[in-house]
Structures are given as C-alpha cells and as structure tokens.
Amino acid sequence: MAAENSFSTDAIRAGYNSEDHFHAVNPPIYQTASFDLGDIDRTRRLWTGAEGGGIYSRVGNPTGAVLEERFAKLEGGKAAVALSSGMAAMTYTLLLLGQGGGNIVSGSSLYGAAMLALIKFLPKYGITTKFVEDRNNPAAYEALIDENTKAVYLESVSNPNAELYDIDAIAEVAHKHNVPVVVDNTVATPYLYRPFEHGADITVYSATKEINGHGNTIAGLVVEKGGFDYDEKKFPQFYEKEWKMRDLKDVPRSAVEFLPGAPVIASLKIFYTEFLGGALGSFESFLVLQGLSTLSVRLDKKNETAKKIVEFLESREEVEFVRHPYAKGSPYKALADRDFPKGPGALISFGFKGNREQEGIFIKSLKNFSYHVNIGDVRSLITNPPENTHTELEPKYHKLADIPKNLIRLSIGLEDAEDLIEDLKQAFEKAFA
Ligand SMILES: Cc1ncc(COP(=O)(O)O)c(C=O)c1O
Structure with missing residues (x-):
C-alpha cells in the first residue's frame, strides 16, 4: 500500500486527477451555469448520485468538487461541501441541525456576525442559543445542555481574542448527551488544529481567511467527520425517506442512506444548495484551491x-x-x-x-x-x-x-x-x- 501523503502534499494534490480534466495541471475553472447531460441514462445516474459530475452550478460544479474532496482529506473527514461564504457554512449547518426547533449551546466568544446570527437570526426559525459564560469550563457546557439541544458550537481559536478551549473535554460532555459538536476552525485551519482528533463532529470554515489566504474571495466550507450516531427522534431530518434522494431503482432514500456516514453534507448538498443556493462558484473554488496549496x-x-x-x-x-x-x-x-x-x-x-x-x-x-x-x-x-x-x-x-x-x-x-x-x-x- 502506498504511504499516506503529508498535509502539505495533500494540499497540492489530493482530490484531483489531471487525466479526468484534459490533463490540465491546475483544476480547470468550469465557468458554466449548466452541463451537457449526455444521454437520458447518464442523466438518471447523475440525479441519483450514482455518477458524479456537473448538472447545474447552483448545486455545485467540478472545480468546487475538487476543493471539497481535497479539503475533506486534509481535515480527515468523510465529506465536505463548498459554499459561498463562511456565514453560509455556519448558518446552513445550524439551521439543518436545529430543523424543527431547538437550542444551540455555544461558546460566548465568537466572530460578531456569527454571534449575532445566534442571537437574532436563528431564533426566527425556532432555534435559540444558550451562551456559555464560563466558556473554558466543560461542565458549564453540560449544565446548559437539555433534551432540545441540537448542537454545541464554538470557535477553536476565537475571534478576536485567540482564546483556546479544551474541545476534547467539551465534546465528551456533549457526546454523553448525544449532541454533535460543531467547531468553527477558521483561524486555526486543519494545518494548526485537528478538530476531528479532538472530538468535533462537524467543522465549518470561512475559507475567505487563511484557507484561501490572499484576501481575494469570499468562501465557506463544511466538513463532516462521519460516524456520529444521530438519534432518530431528535434528528428525524436525516431519516426521512426522500424521493429527491431516490436510487436508480426509484427507491426513496434518507440522508443517512444517500451518503452513509455524512447525512449533514448530503442534506446541505441536496436540499440547502438546491433551495437556498450558495454553492461556491467555480472561479472562487479555483482561487481557494490556489491559496490552499501554500497554506x-x-x-x-x-x-x-x-x-x-x-x-x-x-x-x-x-x-x-x-x-x-x-x-x-x-x-x-x-x-x-x-x-x-x-x-x-x-x-x-x-x-x-x-x-x-x-x-x-x-x-x-x-x-x-x-x-x-x-x-x-x-x-x-x-x-x-x-x-x-x-x-x-x-x-x-x-x-x-x-x-x-x-x-x-x-x-x-x-x-x-x-x-x-x-x-x-x-x-x-x-x-x-
Ligand atoms: C471566525 C470566523 N468565522 C466565520 C466568519 C464568516 O466568514 P465569511 O466572511 O466568509 O462569511 C468569519 C468572518 O470574519 C470569521 O472570522
């Protein structure tokens, strides 16, 4: 078996095979709104996820797909989705986990718009937030978790004070109550901090920052580690059989069946980008890939x-x-x-x-x-x-x-x-x- 590549090598090479792209050394910018589908059988395979490839760029494109695969590898996650901003990455993830209402238990030192989204925006959709005042104390997170808690949320390196948290210990209490842990790892990036090795289940990023690193585009990423056991009563959204997720034999599937181990990414890709838009554009994906190679x-x-x-x-x-x-x-x-x-x-x-x-x-x-x-x-x-x-x-x-x-x-x-x-x-x- 070939040896695993290092982080720096994967940041340049993972998720891309030039032979699939006319031997282009750089992942090409697929600047097109939609894609020729070929024939009706291929169309069916594309829509059921049996074959990967572009359909319509509102829901993703092949340049973004390279970024998603590369970044999932770098993070050590099961799957990723590239979105049009870090705020989209955060709000889509929490709207999805909190679907139907509930609360988020959150660290209380966050980027301003993220904090305001928790205070003012998500409550409009039935998702409230309990901020942990004693945010360095894992027991303080546990004290706020109740049966309606849908996620624990925090930044691994907080903006603006560069606070760090014992995420291993916080994840331990969250998991005791079957609550997934979402970490905004924007400031650290997976090069400096490995959230999945410290108990996080989902990471969200503003790729606008260090990931791209050149201050020339707005972008976001969500990565799912895989393996979190979502309780069916609490998170029915991942178990509902959906016609839109049907297989080649027209059997409806749920998110946990559509992308085993990554129902969050499946739902974001299949529903959120479909209805809310926000898949990262091909040019922006190219810029992020370019920046990522020197992270x-x-x-x-x-x-x-x-x-x-x-x-x-x-x-x-x-x-x-x-x-x-x-x-x-x-x-x-x-x-x-x-x-x-x-x-x-x-x-x-x-x-x-x-x-x-x-x-x-x-x-x-x-x-x-x-x-x-x-x-x-x-x-x-x-x-x-x-x-x-x-x-x-x-x-x-x-x-x-x-x-x-x-x-x-x-x-x-x-x-x-x-x-x-x-x-x-x-x-x-x-x-x-
Ligand atoms: C830690 C952190 N998370 C998320 C965001 C939001 O990212 P974006 O501006 O790409 O929407 C920011 C933006 O400043 C940030 O600093």
Whole structure:
C-alpha cells in the first residue's frame, strides 16, 4: 500500500486527477451555469448520485468538487461541501441541525456576525442559543445542555481574542448527551488544529481567511467527520425517506442512506444548495484551491512572526495587555502546547492605552498594516473590533465576549517581522507624541 501523503502534499494534490480534466495541471475553472447531460441514462445516474459530475452550478460544479474532496482529506473527514461564504457554512449547518426547533449551546466568544446570527437570526426559525459564560469550563457546557439541544458550537481559536478551549473535554460532555459538536476552525485551519482528533463532529470554515489566504474571495466550507450516531427522534431530518434522494431503482432514500456516514453534507448538498443556493462558484473554488496549496508555508511563517510581534507588543508601555496563547501569562499556553504543536496562529489582540483620538492616529499612521475587517490575508491587517467586526453586538455581548472598548486586533501577514515591528513602533510614537 502506498504511504499516506503529508498535509502539505495533500494540499497540492489530493482530490484531483489531471487525466479526468484534459490533463490540465491546475483544476480547470468550469465557468458554466449548466452541463451537457449526455444521454437520458447518464442523466438518471447523475440525479441519483450514482455518477458524479456537473448538472447545474447552483448545486455545485467540478472545480468546487475538487476543493471539497481535497479539503475533506486534509481535515480527515468523510465529506465536505463548498459554499459561498463562511456565514453560509455556519448558518446552513445550524439551521439543518436545529430543523424543527431547538437550542444551540455555544461558546460566548465568537466572530460578531456569527454571534449575532445566534442571537437574532436563528431564533426566527425556532432555534435559540444558550451562551456559555464560563466558556473554558466543560461542565458549564453540560449544565446548559437539555433534551432540545441540537448542537454545541464554538470557535477553536476565537475571534478576536485567540482564546483556546479544551474541545476534547467539551465534546465528551456533549457526546454523553448525544449532541454533535460543531467547531468553527477558521483561524486555526486543519494545518494548526485537528478538530476531528479532538472530538468535533462537524467543522465549518470561512475559507475567505487563511484557507484561501490572499484576501481575494469570499468562501465557506463544511466538513463532516462521519460516524456520529444521530438519534432518530431528535434528528428525524436525516431519516426521512426522500424521493429527491431516490436510487436508480426509484427507491426513496434518507440522508443517512444517500451518503452513509455524512447525512449533514448530503442534506446541505441536496436540499440547502438546491433551495437556498450558495454553492461556491467555480472561479472562487479555483482561487481557494490556489491559496490552499501554500497554506502550510504561509502559516509556518506567520506563527514565527506572530511570536515576535507578541514579544514586541509586550515591551511597549502603550499596550495595556496582549492576547495570544504565547503572550506572557496567557491561560491558553498549556492548551496551545498540547493541541497546537505547530503554533496557535497569527491572530493577536491587545489593549491600546491611549484615547480614541490617539487610537485613530495609531491606525492611520500604519503603512504595513491595512485597516479592514478581514483576517488571514498575505497582508497584515488591523482592526478595532468594538467598532468594526463586532460593532453589531450590543454592549452586553461585548462584555460577555470580553471585547473592551480599547481592543485592537492584528492579523499577521507574510511581510517580514522587522518591517511590521518598525511600522508599529513609529505608529505608537506618532499616537503618543
Ligand atoms: C471566525 C470566523 N468565522 C466565520 C466568519 C464568516 O466568514 P465569511 O466572511 O466568509 O462569511 C468569519 C468572518 O470574519 C470569521 O472570522
């Protein structure tokens, strides 16, 4: 048997056979709304899933299929679906798990729109959220789980504070109550953190960030580990026989039969992209594949640079505190050492000691950091979360998520550390002149 390839090799090669694509070295961009079906027998095979291939790009396309297969391999999952944004990945997954109503038990330090989706959007569909205040304590998750809990949700590296959690222990309590664990692994990526090896059942991603890594497209991914035993009473959606999922003999099938081990991905592909749209376009899929091929080298450099930036920030009197697992006294250092052997990534937050006017001068004076809302770019980025990425949240949620008014977030890019440090230095000096 051939040896298993490493992560970096799979990031370049998995899920693609050039012979199936006119020997093109790069996965081609299938820029077409629909596909010739060939003949009526092939049509039948395509619609029943007996044969893979394009039908209509609202529900998927062959460029996206390469990304899905490659990413499922990298994550160590059974199957994946590529969607048009990270928010689609999150909301589709939770709408599906919460179908018919129920609650989500969620970590309380999340990306702003994700948090607001839980607070304001999902309740409109009968899905409420109980936020875990003591989010580092697995018992606090268990205390909120009840018979209507449909998922436990959290970010593996939280945005913006880079908090880490003992997901093994949280998954253990969730599984005790037969609740699947959904992890947003956007900041870490499967290169730095392996959610399925720590008990997660489903991962969701904004591939807009490190996965693509170049700040040039919006994309999302959902991956299912496979093997979670969905209780039929609690999750009837995976057991309903559907004509739309029928086999070649016209026998209706359920999601667990259509894609054994991956009923979530089956349902997202067959129903959600069909009715809500949102399959990732072929050009965007190509860009994500392109970015993904250099993920490991990008993150290796970013981990190194982030360490230096953390040390620099700690040396500055203009800085009230630094939040990163490698910051002095961080409560997350032990978890980083245990679960993030390559490093915990390049998201750093800090408290700015000056007033709002000085904060404005500081941000405006930077030349090597772009001021915007994104993270995980080749460029280094800076933002002020309370007025930006988390601005939609009421003050009580800022308090819950630990986002003080003076919080600044950095996403470290691929520039050299010395250039970034010099830039931060001169900006501090201007702001405090
Ligand atoms: C951790 C995290 N998850 C999800 C999202 C949403 O992703 P997208 O912007 O691709 O919809 C973001 C976006 O900033 C994020 O930071």
